Amino acid sequence: MHIPFALTYDDVLIVPRRSTFSSRSEALTRTRFTKQLDINIPIVAANMDSVTGSDMAIALARLGAVGILHRFNTIEENVEEVKRVKRAQNFIIEDPYTIEQDKTAAAAKEYVADIGITGLLVVSPDKKLLGILSRRDFLYAPNGDTRVSQIMTPREKLIVGNRKTTFEDARAIFAQHKIEKLPLVDEDNTIIGLITSDDMKLSIDFPDANLDHDGQLIVGACVGVHGDFIERAKAVVSAGADVLVIDIAHGHSDLMINAIAELKQSVPGTPLIAGNIATAQAAKDLCEAGVDALKVGVGPGSICITRLVTGCGMPQLTAVSEVAKVAKQYGVPVIADGGIKTSGDIVKAIGAGADTVMIGSMFAGTKESPGVVMTKGDKKYKISRGSASFTQVQKRQQKGQEQKDLSKVVPEGVESIVPYKGVVADIVYQLIGGLKSGMSYTNSHTIAELQENVTFVRITNAGSRESGVHDVNPIT
Structure with a gap:
């Protein structure tokens, strides 16, 4: 039996190149999000109920990123969340309260x-x-x-x-x-x-904001492949959602392909992002089904246990690389979903072929993430949970979105607490600063150049240890 070799972000480093940069500020981070939409920084907030509600989507769109609103609400609640993002910033509010x-x-x-x-x-x-x-x-x-x-x-x-x-x-x-x-x-x-x-001030204060043709913030919404997904899709698109993410744990399936066909008929013209997948064949099948972007990652997330429960998955660097090779032939952008722990991981993901990265747990403890801040001892925390966690399945059942007997549920995600991190902008600035530095090390003035300029080398455990803080006692 032949067993191929696969790698993740921590298994590699990027080889530096001669640089013509005078400053990392010369790096341009605008990138493709879908076939139809570009965004100003390659960051997408995950469609998790402990990560992306309207507050997160608003904050990130103003910074040049984009948020995907989770679907674990009623349709009416989802519609109101979309409307809230759309009303958060306009030059002209065409339908004022x-x-x-x-x-x-x-x-x-x-x-x-x-x-x-x-x-x-x-x-x-x-x-x-x-x-x-x-x-x-x-x-x-x-x-x-x-x-x-x-x-x-x-x-x-x-x-x-x-x-x-x-x-x-x-x-x-x-x-x-x-x-x-x-x-x-x-x-x-x-x-x-x-x-x-206020809207005029926001236009001046956030010049990199991602805006639609009406001057409103760009936002995505999420649907599944069962039950009310067509009704939900029509409702959120009517409310102003710019893109739909069709999100299931195993995106390389007939359920996904059938859902793509139905959605293309029901909400024509709306960009569709499909996932999650991890192989070249999955990319080919979904591209030919007509998707506008691919979401890559089976099991790399910090609170995802799919690989432990099912034994299935693919190390994320290899998954991104294999999908991107095929997606490029169809002109379909790739979103690397999961496994991002540092700004260096973003550079590696894009170097492997991704156009954007999707971030979940890193944003879960911020002020803008849904939920309340809790105090444990002398520290503050927020809750983070996977979309396939038991709590999330239970929540879907209570809202009539899940018919499974809870005693037969096999969770593929966990629920945890994460330290409270303050405003999301502080994290984004650090990530983009690191990305721009990585672009300067590879002499990449654009995201497209970064995708072409990166050369990886495999490293040993000793090399991985050498890459981090070592042989000192850090103060923090």
Whole structure:
């Protein structure tokens, strides 16, 4: 029996090359995410319920990355998460939140708290602008039964724009009148949009943000291959999802290929990412099924135990390399999903042929990840769990997404606690700084050049030990 040799990230190093760089800042990290979409940094947040909700997706899109919203919610909850990301940043909000003037101040206050904004446009039943209700107006409400019409800033006192208002026009109006919101109305005083000073500031503060053609943040959503997946796909795409990830543990299957065909009919034009896979044949089959990106990795994640439970998998460097060779022939981008522990692993994954990397547990302990911060002793933690963990299966059953008898479930993931790490931006900056340094060591000015310029060497256990901190007592 012939048993091939396979490697993972820790088994290799990249050979340095002569560099023409003056500074690592010369490295350009824009890359392909799907056939149709490019993103500004090659990082994707995993579709795990302890990693990517709307807060994570918003934060990463502003930094130039992208988040894939998990599917372990009701369809309605998934739709609201997509909408929240899409409303987080716009030049023009085309469908702003509104309220009618006969509502109470208490109802208005509850509404803005639920949707996470600071003010509302007050409208008539036929969407004519009557006023603005701001957080300042709530302070002057004598009681909760006060009507919105009694505390709002009325139409005659408002500064408004129209459909011809440009970014620079709006900027000048905000500066001159010291306002926070600029409603846009047509010649009949019907609301056609809203520009906010916060959105303008975000556009300036986050120049690398990944935006769609409407100036909204890019976000992905996730579906399975059973049950309500078509209904869920239609709903999240209608809400604004830019890409769909079809996510099952073993993506090289008839279930996946059939799901791709159904989704291409149900949500035509929406980019489809399929996974997870680990072989060249899987890549060929899914590319020919019409996918727009491939997600690679069977068992490399820190909380995944697929390899232990099933005995199946592939060391991640070899898996990425084998899939990328085939995907390149079809022009399909590759996402290396799992096994990323350091920025050096990102450089190795891209050097092996990946276009982006998907990160889970590294982001699970951040401020933006779903869940609450817990204290154990004098340290803070958050929960991280695999999508195939027992807890996750139980959660899906409670939401009607899983029909299995729980006594017969064989988990392929675990649940754990991870140290609280603060804001995700700090981690991303370190990862991208390391990536750019790796690009300078290989004289790669772009991601495409990095994919071509890397030469790997295998290392021994001694070489691996030499690569890390050794023979000292580190302070931290």
